Amino acid sequence: MSQNKTNGEVIFIGAGPGDPELITVKGAKTLEQADRVIYAGSLVNPELLKLCKPGTPCHDSAHLTLEEVAGLMLEGVKNGEKIVRLHTGDPSMYGAIKEQFEYLDKQDIPYTVIPGVSSVFAAAAAVKREFTLPDISQTLILTRIAGRTPVPEREALAKLAQHQSSMAIFLSVQxxxxxxxxxxxGGYPASTPIAVVAKASWPDEEMLMGTLETIVEMVKAAGIRKQAQILVGDFLDPAKGYARSKLYDPTFTHEYRQGTDK
Structure with missing residues (x-):
């Protein structure tokens, strides 16, 4: 991609799951230098905008179309501005960024991406669990159910559930x-543990732990309708037996340590 003659640029930043301290250091420094910010106001914590220079134009994209967002980018680039496009979590997950990339490519506008902390990892931190336990699961599936945005039939939740791996389900609690x-x-037993973490890392975070038999009524009673991660799998069960990690096993030899016989 050639450099735009005005030296303006667009930088996509993952804002993290909510806690303003969970933006990366690189993301925060870039936000401090921004000449214009376009942020996902329905999800991004507005506290992050306090990092911006005084007087920095901040545009809430929640009420904008793609064409309007693109117009703001083009306007800023023509002025030689450093434009930050601030997405919630990590922009690569359900961030609708490819269509923005394509517009920028067509206009020969340079852009970069700074990754962020996804809500899926904030949710795992909230429940204090590890997705990939030896002998339990070594696979994490990130998915969603079909809504107004369809899901390919081959990725239907029931088909993915056949793997019996750890799962994190976005945009589906409603x-x-x-x-x-x-x-x-898909084959998960009714006793399978499941967690729902609403607004992970926000001050009003809410966490529910149940089973497939109980979680629907728990979510209904709590009134959780959006901004929630659904985690499911045996990794959530603290009583479930799992194998100790080879990495820290004293009998295991690897590049950095010689194992013992006992």
Whole structure:
């Protein structure tokens, strides 16, 4: 991609899951230098905007179309500005960034991406669990159920559930009954542990721990309808037996340590 003659640029930044301290150091430094910010106001913590220079134009994209967002980018680039496009979590997950990239490519506008902490990892931190336990699961599936945005049939939740791996389900808590039905259809036992973490890392974070038998009523009673991660799998069960990591096993030899015989 050739450099735009005005030296303006667009930088996509993952804002993290909510806690303003969970933006990366690189992301925060870049936000401090921004001449214009376009942020996902429905999800990004507005506290992050306090990092901007006084008087920096900050545009809430929640009310804008792609064309309007692109217009703001083009306007800023023509002025030689450093433009930050601030997305929630990590922009590569359900961030609708490819269509923005394509517009910028067509206009020969340079851009870069600074990754962020996804809500899926903030949710794991909230429940204090590890997705990849030896002998339990070495795979984490990130997915969602179909809504107004369809899901390919080959990726239907019931089909993914057949793997019995650890799962994190985005953008689906509003239809918790369908989620549970699909998980059961895929083969998870009704006793499978499941967690719902709403607004992970925010001050009003809410966490529910149950099973596929109980979680629908728990979510209904809590009134959780959005901004929630659904975590499911045996990795959530603290009583479930798992194998000790080879990395720290005293009998295991690797590049940095010679194992013992006992």
């Amino acid at each position: 239809d918790m009954g369908s989620v549970v039905q699909a998980l059961l259809e």
